[in-house]
Amino acid sequence: MMPRRPAVRPAPTWRFPRPVSQQLSSGLTVDHYLLPGQRVVTLVLVVDAPLTAEPAELEGVSALTIQACDEGTETHPGTALTEALEGCGAAVVAAGAGLNGAYLSVEVPGSRLPEALPLMAELVREPVFAADDVARLVESRLLAIATAECSPPAVASKAFYSALGDHRLARPIGGDADTVARLSREHLHAWHEAAICPERSRLIMAGDLPGDAAQWADAAFGSWTPPAAPELPASVSPPAAPPRSVLLVDRPDAAQVSLRIGTLTPTRTHEDWAALQVANAVVGSMFGSRLNTVLREERGLTYGAGSSLGPGRDAGVFLAHVECRPDSAAEAVRLALELIDVGASPITEAEVRNGIAFITGSTPLRLDTADAIAVLATDFTLSRVPADWFDAYMLGVSSVTAEAATAAFTRYVRPDDLVVAICGDAASIEPELQKVFPDGLGITRQ
Amino acid sequence: VTVAQPYQVTTRLLDNGLRVTASHDPLAPGAAVNLWYDVGSADDPPGASGFAHLFEHLMFAGSAHVRDGQHNVILEALGGMSNATTSPDRTNYYETVPLGAFELALWLEADRLSSLRVSRNSLATQRGVVHEEKRQRYDNQPYGDQLELMLGLGFPEGHPYATPTIGVMSHLDAASLADVQAFHTTWYRPDNASLVVVSPLADDEVFRCVEKYLGWIEPGVPLERVTPQALPPLEGVPRLRVERPVPRAVLDLLWRAPSVTHADRPAVGFAMAVLAIGQASRLHRDLVRNRGIAQGVGTSDLGFTGGTSLVSLGAAPVADGDLAALEQAILEHLEKLIAEGPTPAEMSLARAQIERNWYAELAGLLHRADAINEAVVVFGDAGYVNHQLDRWLAVTADDVTKAAATWLQPENRAVLEYEVAS
Numbered sequence: 001m002m003p004r005r006p007a008v009r010p011a012p013t014w015r016f017p018r019p020v021s022q023q024l025s026s027g028l029t030v031d032h033y034l035l036p037g038q039r040v041v042t043l044v045l046v047v048d049a050p051l052t053a054e055p056a057e058l059e060g061v062s063a064l065t066i067q068a069c070d071e072g073t074e075t076h077p078g079t080a081l082t083e084a085l086e087g088c089g090a091a092v093v094a095a096g097a098g099l100n101g102a103y104l105s106v107e108v109p110g111s112r113l114p115e116a117l118p119l120m121a122e123l124v125r126e127p128v129f130a131a132d133d134v135a136r137l138v139e140s141r142l143l144a145i146a147t148a149e150c151s152p153p154a155v156a157s158k159a160f161y162s163a164l165g166d167h168r169l170a171r172p173i174g175g176d177a178d179t180v181a182r183l184s185r186e187h188l189h190a191w192h193e194a195a196i197c198p199e200r201s202r203l204i205m206a207g208d209l210p211g212d213a214a215q216w217a218d219a220a221f222g223s224w225t226p227p228a229a230p231e232l233p234a235s236v237s238p239p240a241a242p243p244r245s246v247l248l249v250d251r252p253d254a255a256q257v258s259l260r261i262g263t264l265t266p267t268r269t270h271e272d273w274a275a276l277q278v279a280n281a282v283v284g285s286m287f288g289s290r291l292n293t294v295l296r297e298e299r300g301l302t303y304g305a306g307s308s309l310g311p312g313r314d315a316g317v318f319l320a321h322v323e324c325r326p327d328s329a330a331e332a333v334r335l336a337l338e339l340i341d342v343g344a345s346p347i348t349e350a351e352v353r354n355g356i357a358f359i360t361g362s363t364p365l366r367l368d369t370a371d372a373i374a375v376l377a378t379d380f381t382l383s384r385v386p387a388d389w390f391d392a393y394m395l396g397v398s399s400v401t402a403e404a405a406t407a408a409f410t411r412y413v414r415p416d417d418l419v420v421a422i423c424g425d426a427a428s429i430e431p432e433l434q435k436v437f438p439d440g441l442g443i444t445r446q
Numbered sequence: 447v448t449v450a451q452p453y454q455v456t457t458r459l460l461d462n463g464l465r466v467t468a469s470h471d472p473l474a475p476g477a478a479v480n481l482w483y484d485v486g487s488a489d490d491p492p493g494a495s496g497f498a499h500l501f502e503h504l505m506f507a508g509s510a511h512v513r514d515g516q517h518n519v520i521l522e523a524l525g526g527m528s529n530a531t532t533s534p535d536r537t538n539y540y541e542t543v544p545l546g547a548f549e550l551a552l553w554l555e556a557d558r559l560s561s562l563r564v565s566r567n568s569l570a571t572q573r574g575v576v577h578e579e580k581r582q583r584y585d586n587q588p589y590g591d592q593l594e595l596m597l598g599l600g601f602p603e604g605h606p607y608a609t610p611t612i613g614v615m616s617h618l619d620a621a622s623l624a625d626v627q628a629f630h631t632t633w634y635r636p637d638n639a640s641l642v643v644v645s646p647l648a649d650d651e652v653f654r655c656v657e658k659y660l661g662w663i664e665p666g667v668p669l670e671r672v673t674p675q676a677l678p679p680l681e682g683v684p685r686l687r688v689e690r691p692v693p694r695a696v697l698d699l700l701w702r703a704p705s706v707t708h709a710d711r712p713a714v715g716f717a718m719a720v721l722a723i724g725q726a727s728r729l730h731r732d733l734v735r736n737r738g739i740a741q742g743v744g745t746s747d748l749g750f751t752g753g754t755s756l757v758s759l760g761a762a763p764v765a766d767g768d769l770a771a772l773e774q775a776i777l778e779h780l781e782k783l784i785a786e787g788p789t790p791a792e793m794s795l796a797r798a799q800i801e802r803n804w805y806a807e808l809a810g811l812l813h814r815a816d817a818i819n820e821a822v823v824v825f826g827d828a829g830y831v832n833h834q835l836d837r838w839l840a841v842t843a844d845d846v847t848k849a850a851a852t853w854l855q856p857e858n859r860a861v862l863e864y865e866v867a868s
Contacts, residue, residue, distance in 0.1 A: 002557065003662075006549035008524055008547045011524075037471075037473045086726045087794060089798035151588055255586040288518060288519035300574025301574065354519075357522075362527055369810045
């Protein structure tokens with residue numbers, strides 16, 4: 001017969017791995033994260049270069065420049081570069097930009113690090129940006145933008161960010177169709193010279209690193225000494241809290257209604273951050289959160305409803321999301337706004353206990369690969385947060401009280417001030433939505 | 447190429463037929479519990495397409511000691527994570543938990559294996575959730591019906607693999623509570639399951655706990671699972687042209703391919719890698735870079751285990767390009783590969799990429815436990831997780847040439863022309 005439900009022992013305290021830092025004569029800092037058993041090593045070059053440095057008419061140049069680096073170098077023109085890189089078991093697995101900088105990530109078995117590092121250094125240092133290749137990447141980016149326009153969830157997210165006011169966050173990080181279409185090899189060269197330099201960069205190496213990894217890093221990047229780069233503008237200024245707006249983007253063919261509700265919050269350096277994260281777990285990031293429990297598990301209106309609280313360097317973004325059946329759109333919006341209203345229904349002791357256990361218990365389980373550690377280390381670097389910040393944060397999470405979680409959340413996430421963006425078939429959902437928002441609803445038709 | 451350092455795997459068969467594999471990893475930050483049932487959407491009852499997947503949702507909808515929805519909630523509140531996936535060939539349920547909650551994860555799995563208690567209300571709710579899952583993942587995404595169209599081209603009507611796992615919504619609307627209980631009785635039993643635990647615990651401790659929580663559950667009556675038979679190659683170049691509101695057309699060429707266990711599968715995998723994986727692949731270099739007729743190329747292998755799988759080569763044209771020119775160019779490359787085979791440099795590159803991908807797949811607990819379960823269930827040997835890479839690295843250029851000639855003949859293709867609606 002069924003045994004009794006077993007007791008559970010608490011999870012042990014866990015620490016984020018401490019990197020060993022290496023300073024190269026070129027000015028580049030290398031952070032070594034030694035992770036035994038992780039045979040595949042992740043290498044990330046992180047470049048601290050804010051998007052405020054992009055010319056307004058060329059937005060997207062930061063992202064496209066780092067993405068074009070592996071299209072050929074002076075030493076290995078054309079596909080010779082990726083043939084060499086892929087031939088030693090390596091691959092560029094990610095390259096892109098954020099508000100405050102860019103990153104390029106390579107994965108390689110640790111045993112082949114000595115072959116991969118010089119190639120990675122080469123593609124960062126001497127990309128040729130051939131005109132044909134740049135034109136092709138521009139086309140790819142334009143196609144991705146056009147495809148996102150055909151995806152109602154992506155349209156809703158874009159509408160949400162567009163309501164964040166006069167700030168770079170309000171416009172797509174990778175640029176829009178007009179700015180991307182202007183980009184040429186000259187623009188990429190200029191950005192590369194201005195932004196991608198050793199003083200502004202950090203190399204993250206995570207995995208079961210060979211004993212001589214530091215020598216190989218030095219051999220590859222130690223002589224990276226380009227001419228002095230110009231000063232870039234200061235980092236992107238902190239955005240102001242956005243005004244209330246309610247947007248409906250009409251997509252008559254949409255099979256669902258995509259809902260985004262959110263606002264800006266403080267970020268991880270703020271004293272309220274741990275309490276905000278626990279509150280967000282309770283409101284939307286756990287399966288058993290308020291949003292998912294009511295909208296999915298009780299009502300069956302959606303496959304998934306939840307929220308995220310993402311940190312940037314200067315601001316965080318709270319964003320709740322629901323994809324729901326069109327005939328219940330107004331009900332889902334009304335319920336979501338209610339469930340986010342922590343002031344009206346304060347977080348309970350039981351909820352805060354669950355939220356704390358969820359964050360502190362699951363974090364080490366999620367960070368069980370070199371790749372996961374490297375992604376977080378990249379984020380810390382771009383946000384200028386030291387790696388030991390994370391342990392203090394986890395300690396802070398453990399001591400959040402129900403009162404503190406409620407107080408922090410209601411300080412920044414007030415239902416009447418939130419940005420609401422909805423994408424769906426306006427003709428069928430607008431009349432009911434007008435009742436939820438009697439003060440008005442801005443409608444964008446296709 | 448380095449030789450894979452083996453993972454420890456020890457297997458035991460419980461008296462009730464449950465296959466148990468312990469994989470001791472002193473570095474594991476917690477325990478991964480991974481349970482495969484030998485049932486998938488290929489086993490959907492007649493006229494109930496999508497039932498196996500709906501049933502997966504209902505395994506979270508309550509059992510004798512666990513209320514509806516509480517499986518996930520209980521584990522989350524202890525810092526654990528859990529979920530499940532359904533494929534045509536199997537259904538898997540998994541928990542990744544802090545070590546102190548390992549026994550609780552087993553207890554939760556035992557409760558829903560021994561006593562499913564789904565209410566009429568929960569069935570209606572999860573049916574609604576699955577309707578929205580289909581809309582969210584397929585209907586409301588550009589190119590969202592590509593998989594469904596490919597399956598319809600590759601398999602005859604009524605074949606177990608001809609319909610996507612998500613199924614047909616009107617079929618699900620007809621499902622009753624009696625159907626749910628019958629499905630549980632038929633398929634959800636210890637002798638139709640394989641449990642893998644990756645953890646820092648000693649093997650004996652793992653086996654003791656599994657015996658305690660799952661060893662008492664009775665096996666069912668002997669079960670005859672009918673696996674799909676291998677199909678002959680496609681003939682007559684079946685072709686489907688659809689128009690959809692997307693910004694760019696896409697071309698897919700499909701072939702019936704060796705199942706996951708077939709001796710030729712690694713060689714077909716190499717052929718696809720040489721043609722279309724990575725920037726050094728032939729189609730990328732020629733169609734994308736040299737001739738500038740494709741915006742991108744790609745390949746997929748649906749990885750079915752029963753008789754016949756499906757592989758594809760896909761490409762999107764550049765803005766003013768057309769699909770006919772792309773198809774012609776891809777076929778020329780295919781014919782060249784069949785005639786001349788891959789070069790030593792291409793083989794070396796493909797081996798290096800396959801090696802890294804395999805190590806990366808095993809880097810985290812959840813996916814490693816899943817890979818070990820595939821070794822047990824599909825290959826009949828947990829130790830295969832330590833030999834799978836060797837099997838792939840042993841493939842020669844000749845093997846690739848022969849496999850391409852056997853499986854990827856141009857006249858045995860099907861074609862999906864996914865055009866932009868005017």
